[in-house]
Amino acid sequence: MPLSAGARFGPYEIRAPLGAGGMGEVYRARDTRLGRDVALKILPPELAEDPSRRARFEQEARAVAALNHPNIVAVFDVGDGYMVSELVEGEPLRASHPGLRKTLDLAGQIASGLAAAHAAGIVHRDLKPENVLVTKDGRAKILDFGLARIRRNAAVASGQTETATVKTEPGTVMGTVGYMSPEQVRGLEADHRSDIFSFGVMLHEMLAGTRPFLGETSVETMMAILKQDAPDLPGSVPETVRTIVEHCLEKEPANRFQSAKDLGFALAQSTSRSDSAPVLAARPGNRRRAALAAALMVLSAAATWWLSHGTPATQWTAVELGGPEIALSPRLSPDGHVLAMLAMVDGNTQVAVMKPETGSWNVLTHSRDQGMVTHLSWSQDGASIYYSRLTDVPQGVFSVPFLGGEEHLVLENAANPAVLQDGTVVLSRLNGQNHPQLFRFWPETGKLQELPVQPDDMRDHQVSRDGRHAVVTGAIYGKAGKSSLIEVDLLRATARVIPTPELDWLTFAGMALSPDGRSVLMSARSNTLSRVIRVPLDGGARPQDLFRVTSTIWGLDAAADGSVLANLVDRPTELVSFPATGGPAVKIAGFRETPEWDMVVALPDGRAVTPVEVAGLTRLIAVAPGKTPSPLIQTPEATTSPVTAVGADRIAFLIGPEPHDTIAIANTSNGRIGMRIAPGKGMIESLAASPDGGTLYFGAGGSIWSVASSGGEGRRICPGSWVVTAPWGGLIVARTEIAQIRLFELPAGGGPERAIPVNRTSPLLSLFITPGTIRADRRMLVSLNVADSWFNPLALLDLDSGKVTRIAGDGVSDLHSGAWSRDGRILASRKGMQGTIWRFTPEVR
Structure with missing residues (x-):
């Protein structure tokens, strides 16, 4: 029976009804003990009288009550068939019509609230605009955490969304039709990534004005969620935001954002840059791929310019250079005017060079029977490019003239060359014990000098312009352990580990020595982002983040003007x-990111x-x-x-x-x-x-x-x-x-x-x-x-x-x-x- 104004419910005095639905009645009430207005929800009898359901509800309500987050409606009290929460003065998200910037701001707030709840092990399972309130001062507040787990069929009023509970063979489908994740539709276990899908549906609706998955019946809507892609967003929506929404709406949970924290970070960067997005230039004739790559970027607005002694930068602009469809491992010539790279030509890598200003490029090597090309290095005079060829084992270090000509074998069964000023080469080779080791090689005499490093050869060896030092990754020879950053004194043939305790938990990919030889740039994967980090070699300063992108960065190079060349790679x-006889392959599952x-x-x-x-x-x-x-x-x-x-x-x-x-x-x-x-x-x-x-x-x-x-x-x-x-x-x-x-x-x-x-x-x-x-x-x-x-x-x-x-x-x-x-x-x-x-x-x- 509904309560009237002035009635008492324990210590709470009813002021006015706020609403009613399948989960019971909600009232504006006065907490007479603390003298504050609250929202009082009284559960329906069939739910309140079920001991197991009531206990589960109370347990989850207490869990949410333990959260203290500005974007989650606070729970103050829970008892026998009732719950008391913060009274929010505002309107449902569906009733608000914010512009793009405010939409992204609200979305970021919702993601922040979700991240806090997920960190506490709480999954919403019924995220939709009706369950988000916007306060008068513009703050988003998420309602009803955990209630979808125990929600019964709700009456469907005209103009309202439908909450469905549909029995299926695998389990029970619970959630609001139109906002369910594919796993909810199938009745499978829904973890925190289900909330991320529902968030994507909600954000798409905020940006486009309509839900992405619609059908004349609940079943048709569910089938759309399982089978159809979301329609394109309006052209006014920035590419970065489009990709965030698409990433949320991946059908398979493993392909979505894997945490609301990462989602919130991506939104924060889009919000901070909505008026001045990264300068992203595409080469002619390939706008679609360039737009996709641009959309995948998440640039850090807090980045600093590593060549300007910490001078703060407002932003980093990103321009896609020209070249082949698949380009890898950028290496600038000593004068900075030409870019060497690995070009994928008919399924194999070859040495190519390009003028960055024009995007025109040509291939220097053509052999297809000596293995793939890896690890590029310019000679100090810019006349030749050195590289490795690899099959199952290193085939050797080769060189080719920059102006074109025949390939020349420098040293067989070697790899990863880095050419010094005097023409000698730092490279990797198996030693007499059949272990990889770093060597210095004199091409004119054939002399090989052992260096006390066991390289991992996953990153290009780097040498200073004065020829005194090399920087590699690996381990001090004879000492087992995790691959580390190592500086080699080439005059003394000694090596030391560069301590980076702040970065020990990261796995590095690309590496480049700064032009002055005082620091090294490294790319590392951190959660779902790749970070480009400046690491001082003298240990006098902490490593410094420069910028972040969502793609993996395989190769780096540092230009004298302070710009950074980065090779962005995605391997779905x-x-x-x-x-067993071959033939068409049937896809079973897809993953955006897997280890090598x-x-x-x-x-x-x-x-x-x-x-x-x-x-x-x-x-x-x-x-x-x-x-x-x-x-x-x-x-x-x-x-x-x-x-x-x-x-x-x-x-x-x-x-x-x-x-x-x-x-x-x-x-x-x-x-x-x-x-x-x-x-x-x-x-x-x-x-x-x-x-x-x-x-x-x-x-x-x-x-x-x-x-x-x-x-x-x-x-x-x-x-x-x-x-x-x-x-x-x-x-x-x-x-x-x-x-x-x-x-x-x-x-x-x-x-x-x-x-x-x-x-x-x-x-x-x-x-x-x-x-x-x-x-x-x-x-x-x-x-x-x-x-x-x-x-x-x-x-x-x-x-x-x-x-x-x-x-x-x-x-x-x-x-x-x-x-x-x-x-x-x-x-x-x-x-x-x-x-x-x-x-x-x-x-x-």
């Missing part, structure tokens, strides 16, 4: 299935497991056809490859931060970790299990080891880095030798080895020799490092004859890892490539 990955080691493993229950980047951490994601991908392991820690099935119902993987030296074993049915094994052998490169699951095999420290899956001490089996178990119980071991990768077959416990005579015309890609790849007929799935392509195709290797037969590869994407599914098809991860070069210029006040 799909999990696909195709017949994109392994796929087939579980006995039919699911596939692959590592995916989620909110800055690598997590193992389980994928089943027709279902939304979801995290497999119940832990907040990073879970990553290598990974292997262990028996019928367990999985082994690496857990925790780098250097990835700890194995965890979890139950595949509930994701609970039952065992951790820290063998103490260094970083683990490969992982496999015996057919019965009783023994694990792993590669670490240049050896293959075994350990019981129940724990214990590791036992060395043989030299090697990668190991796979065969269905008959034997092992296949891979070793990197001076000029090739070789495979050996041996018993599981060690013993006599048989070399597998691999066809050398199809070198193997050792990093992706993974579990589940061998059939009973002794055919093994392998990824190839072919000489004629930058991309890696998938092939079948006959373990008896060594014959290699390509079965899949499209020339525009990598097929790194394959596994046999239960139906005899091949599961594989297919990683695409998008690469552009941009010039970022600081504008200083």
Whole structure:
């Protein structure tokens, strides 16, 4: 029965009704104890009289009450069938009609409130304009956290949105039709990323005036959410905002913003720049891709100009340079007038040069039978460009004249050159112990000088213009540990680690030495953004953020005018299935961001497991056809490859931060970790299990080891880095030798080895020799490092004859890892490539 003005409800005096609905009646009331007006919600009898539902409601209300955030309506009291909250003087978001800037400001406030709730483990599940109030002073307030979990069917009044509870086989669909996420429509478990989808629907409606997913019935609307893309936003909406909305509205949760905090950051940058967006110039004839890349950028308005001793910059402008469709690894000539780069030509990288002012470019190298080109370096006089060629192992360091001519082999079986002023070259090569080491090479005499560094070769070596110092990433030779930033004194042949404790948790990608040699620029992935950071080499100042983008940055270079050249790369990955004989691939799932080691493993229950980047951490994601991908392991820690099935119902993987030296074993049915094994052998490169699951095999420290899956001490089996178990119980071991990768077959416990005579015309890609790849007929799935392509195709290797037969590869994407599914098809991860070069210029006040 409705309460009238003046009635008492405990210590609350009713002032006036505010509204009524399926969740009960809401009143404006006076808290007579504290002398303040509040909103009093009295639950309907059928809900208040259900003990389990009432207890759940009270538990969630108390959880929200613990939040103290300006964008969440505060809960003051909760009791037997009622809840008391902050009284907001304002109007529902649907009734407000703000302009673009205010819309983005309100959206950022809502994202901030969501981030606070999600951090406390609370998911809204019914985010919509009716559940957001806007105060008279312009503050957004989110209502009704957690109520969607227990909401019954609400009466649908004319002009109101419909709240539906629809029973389905997998579970219960709960939420408001039109604002549901795809996983809610399917009745699946909805985590915080469901709120991000609903937020995207709401923001799209705020910008366009209508909901993106509409149907004449609730069912039609739900089908639109599952199957249709959102319509284009009006042309007045900036590209950066369009992409934020699109990112929120990804059908698969793993492809959306992975946290409301990251979403809020992106919105904050768009808001701060809505009147003066980044200057983004596209080359003629390719406006669509340039617009897409521009939209993906999120520039830090708080950036500083690293060449101006900390002078504050108002913004960084970004201009896309010309060049090929896929351009990588920018390297400016010593005079700064010409840009060298890697150009993707017919599926393989070649050396190319370009005039940045005009965008005109031409290719200098043309060989397709010596491997891909990597790691560019100019000679100090600008006459030649040095580079590496790579297949499964380094083929050598080469040079080519800038004005054109034949390629010249400088040193075989070497990589990653950096040319000094005197013509000597700092490079990487395997030493006599078959370990990578840094060397200085004199081309005229052939002299090689060892330098005390074990490089990781993931970033270009950098040398100062005076030839006294080099900066590389790796480890001091003979000292194991995480890859670090290292300065090499080339006169004394000594090295030291540059301490960067503030950055130890980051994984770096690109690197460039400043023109004055006093600092190094590094790009690092941080959550869903890439940061460009200035690191002083003398340790006299803290590392300094310059700008951030949403794409991964592979390569950097620093110009004398203070601008930064950045290679923006996106590698969308799909999990696909195709017949063993080749043929069209069927997409199972897609992920915007996966680690470079994109392994796929087939579980006995039919699911596939692959590592995916989620909110800055690598997590193992389980994928089943027709279902939304979801995290497999119940832990907040990073879970990553290598990974292997262990028996019928367990999985082994690496857990925790780098250097990835700890194995965890979890139950595949509930994701609970039952065992951790820290063998103490260094970083683990490969992982496999015996057919019965009783023994694990792993590669670490240049050896293959075994350990019981129940724990214990590791036992060395043989030299090697990668190991796979065969269905008959034997092992296949891979070793990197001076000029090739070789495979050996041996018993599981060690013993006599048989070399597998691999066809050398199809070198193997050792990093992706993974579990589940061998059939009973002794055919093994392998990824190839072919000489004629930058991309890696998938092939079948006959373990008896060594014959290699390509079965899949499209020339525009990598097929790194394959596994046999239960139906005899091949599961594989297919990683695409998008690469552009941009010039970022600081504008200083």
